[in-house]
Amino acid sequence: MKRREFIVLGGTAGLLASTGISFAQDSWPSKPVTVISAYPPGGTSDILARLVADILTAEFKQQFILENVAGAAGALAGGKLARSAPDGYTILVSGSAPLAANKVVQTSLAYDPEADFEPITVLAASPALLTASMNAPANTLQEMLTYARENPGQLNIGNPGAGTKGHICAAIIGQSTGVEINHVPYKGSPPLMADLLGGHIEFSLDAPANYIPHIKAGKLKALAVTSAKRLAQLPDVPTVAEQGLEGYDQTLWFGIVGPKGMPAEIVAKINDTLKAWSTLPESQALLASFGVAAVLNTPDEMRATVAQEIQAIQPLVDAGLVQPS
Amino acid sequence: MDIFSGLLLGLQTASTLTNFTYCFAGVLLGTAVGVLPGLGPIATISMLLPFTFGLPADTALIMLAGIFYGSQYGGSTTAILMNLPGEASSVVTTLDGHAMAKQGKAGRALAAAAIGSFFAGTVGTLFIVIAAPLLAGMALSFGPTEYFSLIVLGLVTSMVLTSGSLLTGFGMVLLGMLLGMVGTDVNSGAARYTFGSPDLMDGLNFVVIATGIFGLGDVLANLENESTRAASIAKVSSLFPTRDDWRRMTGPILRGTGIGVLLGVLPGAGLLLSSFSAYALEKKISNHPDEFGKGAIEGVAAPEAANNAAAQTAFIPMLTLGLPGTATMALMIGALVVQGVQPGPNILVEQPALFWGLVVSMWIGNLLLLILNLPLVGLWAKLISIPYRYLFPLICVFTAIGVYSIRNSAFDVYLMTLFGVLGYVFRKAGAEPAPLILALILGPMAEEYLRRALLISHGNASVFFTSPVSIGTLLIAAVLLVSILLPSFRRVREEGLQEVD
Numbered sequence: 101m102k103r104r105e106f107i108v109l110g111g112t113a114g115l116l117a118s119t120g121i122s123f124a125q126d127s128w129p130s131k132p133v134t135v136i137s138a139y140p141p142g143g144t145s146d147i148l149a150r151l152v153a154d155i156l157t158a159e160f161k162q163q164f165i166l167e168n169v170a171g172a173a174g175a176l177a178g179g180k181l182a183r184s185a186p187d188g189y190t191i192l193v194s195g196s197a198p199l200a201a202n203k204v205v206q207t208s209l210a211y212d213p214e215a216d217f218e219p220i221t222v223l224a225a226s227p228a229l230l231t232a233s234m235n236a237p238a239n240t241l242q243e244m245l246t247y248a249r250e251n252p253g254q255l256n257i258g259n260p261g262a263g264t265k266g267h268i269c270a271a272i273i274g275q276s277t278g279v280e281i282n283h284v285p286y287k288g289s290p291p292l293m294a295d296l297l298g299g300h301i302e303f304s305l306d307a308p309a310n311y312i313p314h315i316k317a318g319k320l321k322a323l324a325v326t327s328a329k330r331l332a333q334l335p336d337v338p339t340v341a342e343q344g345l346e347g348y349d350q351t352l353w354f355g356i357v358g359p360k361g362m363p364a365e366i367v368a369k370i371n372d373t374l375k376a377w378s379t380l381p382e383s384q385a386l387l388a389s390f391g392v393a394a395v396l397n398t399p400d401e402m403r404a405t406v407a408q409e410i411q412a413i414q415p416l417v418d419a420g421l422v423q424p425s
Numbered sequence: 426m427d428i429f430s431g432l433l434l435g436l437q438t439a440s441t442l443t444n445f446t447y448c449f450a451g452v453l454l455g456t457a458v459g460v461l462p463g464l465g466p467i468a469t470i471s472m473l474l475p476f477t478f479g480l481p482a483d484t485a486l487i488m489l490a491g492i493f494y495g496s497q498y499g500g501s502t503t504a505i506l507m508n509l510p511g512e513a514s515s516v517v518t519t520l521d522g523h524a525m526a527k528q529g530k531a532g533r534a535l536a537a538a539a540i541g542s543f544f545a546g547t548v549g550t551l552f553i554v555i556a557a558p559l560l561a562g563m564a565l566s567f568g569p570t571e572y573f574s575l576i577v578l579g580l581v582t583s584m585v586l587t588s589g590s591l592l593t594g595f596g597m598v599l600l601g602m603l604l605g606m607v608g609t610d611v612n613s614g615a616a617r618y619t620f621g622s623p624d625l626m627d628g629l630n631f632v633v634i635a636t637g638i639f640g641l642g643d644v645l646a647n648l649e650n651e652s653t654r655a656a657s658i659a660k661v662s663s664l665f666p667t668r669d670d671w672r673r674m675t676g677p678i679l680r681g682t683g684i685g686v687l688l689g690v691l692p693g694a695g696l697l698l699s700s701f702s703a704y705a706l707e708k709k710i711s712n713h714p715d716e717f718g719k720g721a722i723e724g725v726a727a728p729e730a731a732n733n734a735a736a737q738t739a740f741i742p743m744l745t746l747g748l749p750g751t752a753t754m755a756l757m758i759g760a761l762v763v764q765g766v767q768p769g770p771n772i773l774v775e776q777p778a779l780f781w782g783l784v785v786s787m788w789i790g791n792l793l794l795l796i797l798n799l800p801l802v803g804l805w806a807k808l809i810s811i812p813y814r815y816l817f818p819l820i821c822v823f824t825a826i827g828v829y830s831i832r833n834s835a836f837d838v839y840l841m842t843l844f845g846v847l848g849y850v851f852r853k854a855g856a857e858p859a860p861l862i863l864a865l866i867l868g869p870m871a872e873e874y875l876r877r878a879l880l881i882s883h884g885n886a887s888v889f890f891t892s893p894v895s896i897g898t899l900l901i902a903a904v905l906l907v908s909i910l911l912p913s914f915r916r917v918r919e920e921g922l923q924e925v926d
Contacts, residue, residue, distance in 0.1 A: 150765055166763070300569060
């Protein structure tokens, strides 16, 4: 329970630091709080953002209103958060792209995720899934790579936005196998999945939740899981590492941040509430049904996660593998 | 889910006390804003949008939809009684509607409009029931290529069928698309036309622009005819159509409904086009065309049926493809997205109660409107006589509050004011603003789909001509474009549109 102690300590420290400075924060939230969701409704990131809004609304007896700001792989939402007042009345729940990767992937990003955001917690994590349409010329990862080698430049892989973890995962496959991949960005998972179901694009790399029902119904083909372990809901789908890319292990995560300078006590209040919620068995079952597992680390641990992610992506950017198109 | 159990589910959803109450509130409010000049469904819905956040998705949509089709009924009341179209789509109704009123037949004209609208609304909702599941089933075969072509068709249609000169229409579409470019690029995150201003990073919100052009712009333009306005409110006598009226309006209502149902589905065509086409058709096939403009009941029944049918079927592409054919439909998408509902082919499977509840509520709403409009017409006439000196300051305050509440930004209020002035200039210059708003909404979508289609095809533009749906759509757009360059069609279009002016 080291983490919990840390949060309590951190929260107390925050409280002490702000005593006498502001009474307004003690009564937070005294008005509705905006929860920005960086992707359109229906995708895993948005489902989690709505979940966070519901949990916090129930706990604090104050409306947490969700606002979808979709586009540019979350950069629109990130920019909006960076420009809002750090008073605890605006937070962002999102997949990792606007919280980390965009910094190095998007050359003209209007904000710096490390300097402009106050980390609250990494909410959950999940592997990504390589999925193919029924008309795709491959049933396994290796068949896809063979197709790409025989038809150079023809392999299209859709992702939910430039710089999203799906995009990065695909770029790493390209980097380690030397095949050329044409990355096609979408505005989040639902439109990508619709195009995949209709056969307009052959492959996608994305969070698994939306795809699992269609895979089970035989309308899509699951090719590979990006984590080191197989996915519990799809035990027959092998990992990328099992299919010849040894050591390949990529996980996507969903985090919560506020604008830089958001009071530490409010950060702690949100972190504590979500942490307490996540320990309930029914909460874990709910998260599992979305294809993700709870993480709930501390703000400092999240800061480290963000820095690590940016460092890991930098070489891909330097090699010219993830430019947005 | 088959149609029968769908309708049953819809009846359950729409007949709950809450949903029925909000449906009633929606159509009541819709009639009021339809009657009042300067306050259209776009301004009203955008002001009420924040209020619906606390409502369930189905209730919110039922009320907003009620405002939209309710305003079509209200718009015709002022058109007939005062020669003032409350809504753009009731412009045609003034021609014969007000002429009838001057001959002391105002009640019969109102009845023709209301009955035509009710019949068309019923057919329109039935058409949704049949066509929406079909289109949703087909929607998966629509990829980025097909979406792009559909959007091109929408833009071309709105341009060709606008009143005023074609060149002006083209200019308005281009201006709208340029305004749509402002903001952050969807793929790369690069800032475009923002001049370093953080207020422009998220792009121009079309609600702000539309409220400015249609709300404030209308107020400014109406100030000019304040002196002439109160001149004549026609008296309403008998509301019952004569046997001869029934005989004369049955055919026009049927034909108007057919035109409205089909044109409502077409993106970009909208309600104005459907009422105009219905009127033109009736005049063409009538055996007494000289009566048109002098109080022919056909000229009231047909366009009113057409615009109300289109108001219902405009929901089809919005719900099943996520493609807004009009600015109001783009607002509806906004309302749904806030509720966590993404319009698109899966909406029937994922939100059956929402879809069927909306359809059934539309029929209930149309029935309510028939009751609201015929016996209570005197009440609405009173509403029109509110002096502008009270009404217009109120509208200005409400639009400012509505726009400010979208994202608590004072910048948006200034932006709205700027576009209010521009809206007045457009009106003076004879430039119809509807294509501009539609291009502002569809332009960024067109860009997104074009870029994606070309990325997938590795830069090969021939994909737009190899997909049957895409080539078919583009051909229709091309025929539309070419046809207005032909002198004969051009003359017809100009004649027709002049009548509307």
